Amino acid sequence: MACRFAERIAGKWRYVAILRRWFKWNGADWCEDTTREIDALAVALTRAAIYWPEADDLSPNEKRWICSNRTAGAVRALAASDRRISATPEDLGFATPPRGMRGTKWRRQRIAEPK
Numbered sequence: 001m002a003c004r005f006a007e008r009i010a011g012k013w014r015y016v017a018i019l020r021r022w023f024k025w026n027g028a029d030w031c032e033d034t035t036r037e038i039d040a041l042a043v044a045l046t047r048a049a050i051y052w053p054e055a056d057d058l059s060p061n062e063k064r065w066i067c068s069n070r071t072a073g074a075v076r077a078l079a080a081s082d083r084r085i086s087a088t089p090e091d092l093g094f095a096t097p098p099r100g101m102r103g104t105k106w107r108r109q110r111i112a113e114p115k
Helices: 002-009 037-049 060-066 069-080
Strands: 013-016 021-025 030-032
Touching: 002 037, 002 069, 021 037, 037 069
Parallel strands: none
Antiparallel strands: 013 021, 021 030
16 A cells, blocks of 8 residues: 555655655645645545455455554555655755754755656
8 A cells, every 4th residue: 555655646745754744746846744635645545445456355344444544644654765755855955954953944945846
């Protein structure tokens, strides 16, 4: 599931581990996900997964487990480590934040469109 999730979001989403933040490409800039949209995408994928052909033989309990928020969080966390998704601040065109200022705003630079 995490591989499918990474495939779906690879063009528009990046995770910066040092900042512990998700960023979405809005067509001109990388914007921090402040509305937890990435969580909603992971939940939607896990809920859709019970209708995949691979899930036909699962028991009701297994399907319930797949639809859980815990599974969605695991899918999101695994996708964050995918090389298509993980990035550094420099990859997104940000100046590196100073030590001890994790999560605060820092100077941004113009960047090119994602690959």
